[in-house]
Amino acid sequence: MDLLEKCRAYTRADETRDVGLYPFYPAFQGPAEGGQAVLDGAEVCMLGSSGYRALSVNAQVIGAAQDAIALYGTSATGSRLLSGNLDLHENLEADLADFFGYEAALVFSAGYMTNLGVVSALAGPGDQVFLDEKAHASLIDGARLAEASGAVMRQFAHNDPNDLARQLAAAPSTSSLVATDGVFSMEGDLAPVAELVAVCEEFGATLLVDDAHGVGVFGRGRGVVEQTGMRGRVPLMTLTFSKALASQGGAVLADAKTIDFLRHTSRPQIFSSGLSPADTAAAHAALREVRRHAEAEPDALAAAAYLRRALDALGYDVADSAGPVIPVRFPDQLSMLSAQRLLVEHGVYTNAVLPPAGEGHQLRIACTDAHTPDVLEAAIGVFASLREDLLPRYRQAA
Ligand SMILES: Cc1ncc(COP(=O)(O)O)c(C=O)c1O
Known part of the structure; x- marks a missing residue:
């Protein structure tokens, strides 16, 4: 069999592309590390970067x-x-x-x-x-x-x-x-x-x-x-x-x-x-x-603690974690990918995690020093406004 046959038979990415939920390789127009980034010409709150100290724009x-x-x-x-x-x-x-x-x-x-x-x-x-x-x-x-x-x-x-x-x-x-x-x-x-x-x-x-x-x-x-x-x-x-x-x-x-x-x-x-x-x-x-700045606690930690509490209070299924990373779990792949897409459409970028990068169906959210209270409040407002769209999916799956 032709070695490249497996590539032609590969459909996993197309399955999410076909339903408009493909979450990978977003092309940002500018730095992806500050609190904000530009995606498809629109400003998004960047909650997907691991640049925890926002130093690539320093x-x-x-x-x-x-x-x-x-x-x-x-x-x-x-x-x-x-x-x-x-x-x-x-x-x-x-x-x-x-x-x-x-x-x-x-x-x-x-x-x-x-x-x-x-x-x-x-x-x-x-x-x-x-x-x-x-x-x-x-x-x-x-x-x-x-x-x-x-x-x-x-x-x-x-x-x-x-x-x-x-x-x-x-x-x-x-x-x-x-x-x-x-x-x-x-x-x-x-x-x-x-x-x-x-x-x-x-x-x-x-x-x-x-x-x-x-x-x-x-x-x-x-x-x-x-x-x-x-x-x-x-x-x-x-x-x-x-x-x-x-x-x-x-x-x-x-x-x-x-x-x-x-x-x-x-x-x-x-x-x-x-x-x-x-x-x-x-x-x-x-x-x-x-x-x-070693003696000062990074702002990213306080930002993550604040966001974690806010998401939890809104009813999202937030997994336990100590640092700037906040995993938010969804009952299945479709609900997680739909949430990721809806959030992007409303100006909040999060990472969709699929195997082999991680188990389960979760959005990986990460805070950095660039997440000032204003930036976070705006993002929390989006999570709040989408509750009615996103949370019933938990109940349906339960
Ligand atoms: C735990 C861990 N180790 C190593 C790496 C690899 O680092 P780099 O992106 O510099 O190749 C990563 C990055 O994804 C990581 O998360």
Whole structure:
């Protein structure tokens, strides 16, 4: 059979397109990170961005990226191993290590590449990788690559250190990597980092926390490892620059020997070009901003707490979550997609979550520092005005 036959037979996207409810690849005309964005020529309240600190529209961050282009050009034009290593990368790594309290850091060209490159380089023949069952796709794909070189991948129940302990106790291997998200991207819940540390220390396993969504938000900007008092006890931490740090790229933090090993063995690091000068400088400037305001609680947290309470009071099925992410559940896919569409038509953009990104039928709402009370009140007004359209769907399904 023709290899591309599966593409011609693929109808999933068309099924939602045909009924006018396709929610993906909206093309924004301008920044998607501020409180407002422009979609199809109309202003919408942006409740779908993970730019929690609204720094991609910050003057210092934009200026740093512009200066870097003027001084270094637009591309690193090579692998860092050979010709693409810039002092910009090394300066950022030094500040990351200092801020997060690790010996060293290594910058990759995406958060996805970071997890892929760290897990696949560290786990090999005879090793085991234990993943939280809701871990991000990049950790899963890293473990799949590790499997191809002889590691064994297992999953433990979501946020369940006891299940992890049971599995580690039964595991014959002594070298195990345990990996979890720090903040789960779709549900917004936090990993029980202290309990996972205790289990990993008991069984001699190495813990990796991917704090893509915690950095810049929790623990005085240092993420959930700091927030849970576990600084110094999580050997591997990864992060992305594409959320609160307003750029592209990612980094791993670890001891100096591990970072040196990854610099020379991690394939997404050595077989891909270095992060661009503009992205590197923007991430660095955003890190400086986060550090400068580290003692103040991010406005995004207060905004999310306010919006969560308001949606709950209006009768929406709001799942429990601690940070800027608010999952709103719907009884079925059609009601969720219809809600997403109606909200966009009334000027509020939220993310529709479908498998494999998440389970169930939910809208993922996220607040940022740009969600001032005025912006939020306007959005809450829309949710209130659509109650009569949206809420009967819960009752019909009940
Ligand atoms: C938990 C988590 N890890 C890693 C990534 C990948 O980050 P990036 O967008 O920089 O590739 C994401 C982003 O979607 C994420 O949510």
